[in-house]
Amino acid sequence: MKRFLPTTLKSLWEKPPCGSVVDVHGWIRSLRKSKNVCFAMVSDGTCQQPIQVVATPEQAQLLSYGASVKIQGKLEISKKAALGKQQYELLAEKVDLYGKVNNDYPIQKKNLATEFLRQHPHLRVRTAKQNDLFRLRSDTLEGVRSFLAKSDFIETNPPLLTSSDCEGAGEVFLVTPHSKKKDSTNSSEFSNKDEQSPSFFGTPTFLTVSTQLHLEALALGMSRVYTITPAFRAENSHTSRHLAEFWMLEVELAFIETMDALAGVVEDLIKYLVQYLKKKGYHREHWNHLMNEWHRISYTEAIDILKNSGYTWHDPPAWGNDLSSEHERYLTDVYIKGPVFVTDYPASIKPFYMKPSSNDTVAAMDLLVPQVGELVGGSLRKDSIALEEVPKGLEWYYEMLQQANTPHGGFGLGIERLLAFLEGNATNVRETIPFPRSSGSIFA
Amino acid sequence: MKRFLPTTLKSLWEKPPCGSVVDVHGWIRSLRKSKNVCFAMVSDGTCQQPIQVVATPEQAQLLSYGASVKIQGKLEISKKAALGKQQYELLAEKVDLYGKVNNDYPIQKKNLATEFLRQHPHLRVRTAKQNDLFRLRSDTLEGVRSFLAKSDFIETNPPLLTSSDCEGAGEVFLVTPHSKKKDSTNSSEFSNKDEQSPSFFGTPTFLTVSTQLHLEALALGMSRVYTITPAFRAENSHTSRHLAEFWMLEVELAFIETMDALAGVVEDLIKYLVQYLKKKGYHREHWNHLMNEWHRISYTEAIDILKNSGYTWHDPPAWGNDLSSEHERYLTDVYIKGPVFVTDYPASIKPFYMKPSSNDTVAAMDLLVPQVGELVGGSLRKDSIALEEVPKGLEWYYEMLQQANTPHGGFGLGIERLLAFLEGNATNVRETIPFPRSSGSIFA
Numbered sequence: 001m002k003r004f005l006p007t008t009l010k011s012l013w014e015k016p017p018c019g020s021v022v023d024v025h026g027w028i029r030s031l032r033k034s035k036n037v038c039f040a041m042v043s044d045g046t047c048q049q050p051i052q053v054v055a056t057p058e059q060a061q062l063l064s065y066g067a068s069v070k071i072q073g074k075l076e077i078s079k080k081a082a083l084g085k086q087q088y089e090l091l092a093e094k095v096d097l098y099g100k101v102n103n104d105y106p107i108q109k110k111n112l113a114t115e116f117l118r119q120h121p122h123l124r125v126r127t128a129k130q131n132d133l134f135r136l137r138s139d140t141l142e143g144v145r146s147f148l149a150k151s152d153f154i155e156t157n158p159p160l161l162t163s164s165d166c167e168g169a170g171e172v173f174l175v176t177p178h179s180k181k182k183d184s185t186n187s188s189e190f191s192n193k194d195e196q197s198p199s200f201f202g203t204p205t206f207l208t209v210s211t212q213l214h215l216e217a218l219a220l221g222m223s224r225v226y227t228i229t230p231a232f233r234a235e236n237s238h239t240s241r242h243l244a245e246f247w248m249l250e251v252e253l254a255f256i257e258t259m260d261a262l263a264g265v266v267e268d269l270i271k272y273l274v275q276y277l278k279k280k281g282y283h284r285e286h287w288n289h290l291m292n293e294w295h296r297i298s299y300t301e302a303i304d305i306l307k308n309s310g311y312t313w314h315d316p317p318a319w320g321n322d323l324s325s326e327h328e329r330y331l332t333d334v335y336i337k338g339p340v341f342v343t344d345y346p347a348s349i350k351p352f353y354m355k356p357s358s359n360d361t362v363a364a365m366d367l368l369v370p371q372v373g374e375l376v377g378g379s380l381r382k383d384s385i386a387l388e389e390v391p392k393g394l395e396w397y398y399e400m401l402q403q404a405n406t407p408h409g410g411f412g413l414g415i416e417r418l419l420a421f422l423e424g425n426a427t428n429v430r431e432t433i434p435f436p437r438s439s440g441s442i443f444a
Numbered sequence: 445m446k447r448f449l450p451t452t453l454k455s456l457w458e459k460p461p462c463g464s465v466v467d468v469h470g471w472i473r474s475l476r477k478s479k480n481v482c483f484a485m486v487s488d489g490t491c492q493q494p495i496q497v498v499a500t501p502e503q504a505q506l507l508s509y510g511a512s513v514k515i516q517g518k519l520e521i522s523k524k525a526a527l528g529k530q531q532y533e534l535l536a537e538k539v540d541l542y543g544k545v546n547n548d549y550p551i552q553k554k555n556l557a558t559e560f561l562r563q564h565p566h567l568r569v570r571t572a573k574q575n576d577l578f579r580l581r582s583d584t585l586e587g588v589r590s591f592l593a594k595s596d597f598i599e600t601n602p603p604l605l606t607s608s609d610c611e612g613a614g615e616v617f618l619v620t621p622h623s624k625k626k627d628s629t630n631s632s633e634f635s636n637k638d639e640q641s642p643s644f645f646g647t648p649t650f651l652t653v654s655t656q657l658h659l660e661a662l663a664l665g666m667s668r669v670y671t672i673t674p675a676f677r678a679e680n681s682h683t684s685r686h687l688a689e690f691w692m693l694e695v696e697l698a699f700i701e702t703m704d705a706l707a708g709v710v711e712d713l714i715k716y717l718v719q720y721l722k723k724k725g726y727h728r729e730h731w732n733h734l735m736n737e738w739h740r741i742s743y744t745e746a747i748d749i750l751k752n753s754g755y756t757w758h759d760p761p762a763w764g765n766d767l768s769s770e771h772e773r774y775l776t777d778v779y780i781k782g783p784v785f786v787t788d789y790p791a792s793i794k795p796f797y798m799k800p801s802s803n804d805t806v807a808a809m810d811l812l813v814p815q816v817g818e819l820v821g822g823s824l825r826k827d828s829i830a831l832e833e834v835p836k837g838l839e840w841y842y843e844m845l846q847q848a849n850t851p852h853g854g855f856g857l858g859i860e861r862l863l864a865f866l867e868g869n870a871t872n873v874r875e876t877i878p879f880p881r882s883s884g885s886i887f888a
Contacts (some may be wrong), residue, residue, distance in 0.1 A: 005709035006669060006699055008596040025796050025850060027665070027700040044698075045666035045837075046596050066849040068664075070699070099827065099849035101683045107847075125665030134666065138599040145589075152452040155582040158603075159879040161689050162675050163886050175651065176623035177678035180533045181616055200678060201886040202540050207619065214566075214888060218878055220512075221471070221569030222489035222578065230674065234621035234644060242642075245605050254488075255450050255469040264448035267789060274617075383543065401565045403551075404471060405543035424509040433795070434662055435603040442607050442645040443842045444658060 008045035016088055017075055024051055024071045027126055030109060031065050035091065039065060042071065042090075045131050048281070052078065055092040056224055065109060066101035066126070114431055121443055122436045136282065137419055141228060143162075143276035144249060147269050149172040153251070158214035160230060163203045164394055171234040173207040177201070207232035210412060213249050213353070214382060217400050218254035219408050226251045228415065230325060236439045240428040241372060241417055245437040249418075251378075252410035262409050263341045265377050266367055269292050270339075270418075277422070286424050288368075288393055289338055296341040299361070300326075317423050320346050323366075328373040339369045352389050353397075355380040355409075363409075372421045378411025454490035458579060460532055468495055468515045471570055474553060475509050479488060482507065486534075488517065490574050492725075496522065496830035508862040509553060510545035510570070547590045558875055574850050577875055580726065581863055583671060587720035588693060591713050596655055597668040597695070600739040604674060608838055615678035616686075617651040621646070654856060655694050655798070660825060661844050663696035670695045672859065675719055680883045685861055689881040691871050693862075695822075696854035703824065704806050706853050707785045710811055711738050714783075714862075720777045720865070730814075730868050733782055740785040742804070746771075755844055764790050767803035767810075772817040783813045796833050797841075799824040799853075807853075816865045822855025 006025055008232050026044035038060030043050035055063065063069065080089060098100050101107075106120050115389060119123040124130045129275040146411070161175060161311070177200040211229055218225045231248045256262055274287050306365075315324045323331075323342070331340055341344035344361040347354070353363035357380075364418035383405040390398045419432035430436040435444055450469055470488035481505030487494035498514050499507065507513065516538040524529060545551075550564050551571060561568040568574045584736070605619060621644040642732070655673055662669045675692045700706055718731050741749070749760035750771050761769045767775075775784055789803040791798070798806035801824075813818035825834075827849040835843045863876035874880040879888055 003703040005595065005668075005697070006713070010596045020594055025667070027850075033526060046598065046668065068698075068848040098851060099847075101847045112487075122661040122840050123847060124777050125662050126627075131665060134662070137601070141599055142589075142593065145586075148585065151449065152454045154490065154579055155585055156578060156672075156878055157581075157691055158886075159689060159881055161676075161881050161886065164888060170624050173619045175617045177615060178618040178650070179678075198682075200883050201881070202884055203886060204671070206622070214879055217566040217580070217888075218569050221567075222573060223469070224449075224490065230601075232605075236644075249600055249875055253449070253511075256448075261448040268448070326811060346710075395558060396566050401546045403543075403549050404510050404512040406471075407542065410698055429717055432599055435643070435658055437603055437605050439644050440646055442605065442647060442649055444606070444608060 005056075008046040009044045009049065009051055012051070012075075013049055013187060018088070019074065021072060021074050022090070022095065024053070024073070026050070026069065027191070028065055028067050028069060028426055029128065029186065031063060033060055033067070042069065042104065042248070043128070043131070045125070045135075048128075048132055048135070052089040053092050055095060056091050057097045059092050062097040062334045064100050065188045066105055066107065068098040070098065072096075079201040080142070081098045089444070104315050115427065116153060118430055118436070118444070125434065130431065131211075133419070133427075134422060134434065136423065137415075137432060139277060139282070140273065140419060140422065141415070142267065143273040143280075144228070146276060147166060147433070148224075148226050148251070148274045151224065151265075153226045154222050156215070156218050156225045156227055157212035157227065158208075158209075158218065158250075159225055159431040160208050160232075161201070161205050161213075163200050163201070163205055163391065164213055164397075170211060171236075173232050173234050175207060201213060209233055210248070212252070212410065212412065213397050215250055215252040215399075215410065216353075216408060219254045219399065220404070220406055223250075228426045234439075238440075240426070240430075241420065243416060243429055243433065243438055246429070247433070249413040249415060250410065251413075252408060254406050256380070256409045259343055259357070259365055261381065262378055262411065263294075263343070263365055264294060265306050266341075266365075266411060267339075274422075284424055287422075291388060292338070294339045294341060294367075296343060297331075298344045299323075299342055299346065302331060302342050306330060309335070320348060322349055325373055325385045328368045332368045332370045332373070335369070339375075342366050342368060350379070352391065353379075353381050353385075355382050365411075369421050371424070371426055372417050375417050375421060376411050376413045378409065380407070380409035383407050452490040453488045453495055456495070456519075457493055458483070459489060462521060462532070463519065465518050465537065467535070468497070468517070470494070470513065470736070472507060472509055474573065475507060477501070477504055477679045486513065487575070489569070489579075490603070492572075492576060493580070496533040497536050499539060503536050503539045504740060506539050506541040508544050508820045510551065512542040512548055513541065516540075532760050542591040548822060558872065562874055562880070569878065574875065575716045576650050577863070577867065578878065580721070580867065581859075581876060582736060583721060584717065584863060584866065585724070585859070587724075588713065588718040590720060591716045592668075592670050592695070595668065595709075597670045597724070598666050599663050600666075600669045600671055601641060602652075602655035602662065602673065602694075603672055604652050604655075604676075605645070605649050606652045606658075606700070607645070607649055608657055608841075613652060615680075616653060617676050617678050622717065635827060643848050649800065653677055654692070656854065656856065657697070657838070657841050659696040659854065660841075663698045663854070664844065664850055667698045668696075676701045678883075680886075682882065684870070684874075687860060687873055687877065687880055687882055690873070691859040693857040693859060694854065695857075696852060698850050699825070700853045701788065701851045702786050703801075703809055705739075705810075706822055706855065707740060707787070707809055710809075710822070710855055711783075712786075718866075728866065728868055731866075736782070738783045738785060740787060741775075741798070741823070742787050743767075743789045746786050747825050750774060753779070757862055762794060766793055766796075769817055774813045776812045776817070781814070783819075786810050786812060794823070795837065797825050797829075798824075798827050801831050809855075813865050814869070815870055816861050819861050819865060822849070822853065824853035827851050837851060 026042040075089040078089040357363040361382035416429035470486040509557035517534040522533040550592040801807040807824040
């Protein structure tokens with residue numbers, strides 16, 4: 001299936017054709033020229049390992065940092081192989097230059113600050129660090145899907161445009177049709193007709209904050225469904241873990257009846273993923289701590305732990321209030337020192353669709369992890385409901401639960417938070433997605 | 445990894461534990477009661493094959509059409525196995541009812557019209573037909589990703605919120621923040637502050653019509669990238685192949701230099717997918733015709749063929765105009781009788797980013813397929829560009845191409861059209877996605 005495509009470095013390293021002449025395409029990540037010889041590190045971004053190209057001074061005239069090139073050469077064991085540093089090198093026979101970078105190229109060799117690179121999202125993918133993170137993203141998605149496919153989940157795509165509002169409140173984005181006409185000068189002019197008109201869909205339409213309710217409908221016919229989907233929140237947050245546009249894994253299961261089973265699926269999923277990534281060659285020191293059994297405490301226990309901590313809280317813990325980030329951080333980073341499921345929250349602070357677990361609590365669970373905080377939120381759902389309990393506009397949801405009510409539950413997991421957690425080192429979610437969106441800025 | 449989950453029919457059929465007692469969960473798709481025995485077909489939606497449950501009249505009292513149930517029973521070879529119709533059956537030992545459907549349940553046993561079912565998207569997944577289509581969707585996505593992973597593509601997620609407009613014109617959706625407050629009566633009230641305000645992102649923001657330009661930026665650092673992403677068009681179309689919200693596979697490759705290679709990747713992808721689906725047990729008669737070499741003609745040849753057809757066109761073919769659906773239909777269904785790549789379109793009807801292939805044509809290709817029409821659109825991209833050629837707001841795109849210009853190209857493939865094509869029988873795209881969105885209606 002690669003018959004029309006050139007060889008990538010990824011496939012080259014899988015079975016290095018030592019002694020053969022090969023074509024390598026890529027970008028020059030570093031360059032060392034001396035009087036007699038030139039060493040260029042070339043990467044095509046398909047894997048972590050670049051290739052060292054050895055060129056003559058004459059060939060090297062074409063080479064410069066950042067340039068895109070095609071090098072034909074013979075793959076040989078490097079003379080430095082004994083040092084274990086660089087096993088192979090490419091002895092250049094033919095050097096073709098596609099293009100050079102200009103003097104104003106912002107991505108220079110020196111170790112650039114992530115905040116600086118964030119200003120150049122269209123170019124930062126060419127750095128080794130961002131390149132590695134985006135490959136981790138791809139392999140993480142693959143690993144998540146692998147677990148779910150093996151567990152008989154069906155992938156589906158609930159809508160992003162919706163007249164429903166899953167969480168029942170909050171800051172959402174309104175969507176309206178807009179006629180955008182290209183005029184002769186190529187500037188963007190907008191016609192004002194239809195602005196705010198609900199006539200396109202016949203009702204005010206929003207970008208989804210969660211596809212859960214639609215996913216429930218699908219689980220009640222296919223048993224196990226998931227989607228990896230964009231979701232949107234118009235919150236004015238500028239933390240390292242919030243985005244206005246983010247991707248979520250949302251999972252919904254019919255015939256699940258206990259919180260232990262639901263939390264078990266989450267724990268198995270993430271542990272499977274870590275093993276999957278290790279097999280793909282990724283290693284992070286802190287992953288080793290994840291393989292023990294994860295702690296599970298109730299919300300009520302969590303409040304007691306926080307109250308007995310001896311800490312002076314900015315926001316004192318109190319039964320009936322949400323846990324704040326400082327509370328979450330204490331539980332994961334100080335008290336438990338690892339991931340923890342917090343279960344059975346007060347019904348008063350949770351949405352209408354959650355199943356009661358006592359007089360005043362619901363069968364909700366949050367997975368909190370070190371550094372990142374809330375990574376997963378889920379619950380068992382009510383399988384029967386009164387019409388009065390359902391927010392206006394969700395009559396279809398009521399009707400759905402009326403027809404063969406079936407125990408079910410599910411959870412949502414933020415992909416960017418998962419990646420920040422996996423990468424560690426206090427990675428900001430803005431580095432885990434190619435073009436991050438948050439209030440105040442929309443580059444490109 | 446299934447340790448917390450009940451057995452699905454899918455895993456049951458993979459290795460039927462004949463003679464063992466098993467628990468089956470699902471919904472009753474049909475029911476036959478006689479004086480001495482009851483036969484119920486139960487499906488959990490995880491695979492095509494339901495299970496036949498044999499119950500006593502006493503057990504059967506709990507059973508009714510549409511109900512969700514848990515049946516414990518012994519799996520046996522059916523007495524009718526000799527007839528080859530139903531190999532196994534479950535001899536019920538314990539019957540648990542979760543819930544029944546009401547008298548107003550719209551999904552009755554009789555063969556329901558797709559248009560009728562479309563009015564009940566929250567329930568139609570419980571029909572065998574929609575269930576099959578949604579599993580085909582899941583397996584199609586898996587097959588597409590399998591091909592791309594084996595070809596060293598990296599999955600990525602370009603933004604959906606954008607200030608750019610890839611196609612340079614057209615009907616788009618405007619996105620504005622909207623404060624939605626829950627009041628005490630649970631009705632949806634909207635505060636009007638911030639309406640139409642560009643202040644959230646600082647610039648007018650739209651839902652993407654194609655992530656291509658952002659994907660190009662990523663290809664120019666990772667060589668081969670793809671996304672399976674939602675895209676949006678605010679077109680007032682009511683055809684069987686248009687949706688306001690649809691999913692697209694978008695693929696972008698660096699170091700690709702010919703149209704033959706680009707079309708070759710598309711052809712290999714779809715042929716691989718068909719083989720993949722066959723291995724998964726899917727069969728469609730018309731798939732056999734796909735395995736031959738696909739035709740490739742230039743746009744200029746296409747116009748000649750249409751002109752020489754002897755047909756009286758509603759919209760007469762003329763060099764410099766787009767092909768209409770009647771033109772596409774003639775080429776695929778009458779003239780070629782199969783898929784056809786049409787290449788090298790007039791530059792005047794194509795966007796600014798396409799690479800010239802002659803004085804007045806660009807290296808664009810469309811894949812047309814029977815019944816559906818345009819399934820894929822792609823091109824080689826300009827690898828250098830003048831600032832004047834770039835629409836306002838896309839200065840970043842200009843800057844990106846300035847830095848190490850690199851040959852590249854790519855294509856977009858509509859997932860719902862692909863599914864309509866694979867399914868055949870003039871399937872409407874509205875049946876291939878769980879909750880279809882088009883102008884005038886937004887159920888749920």
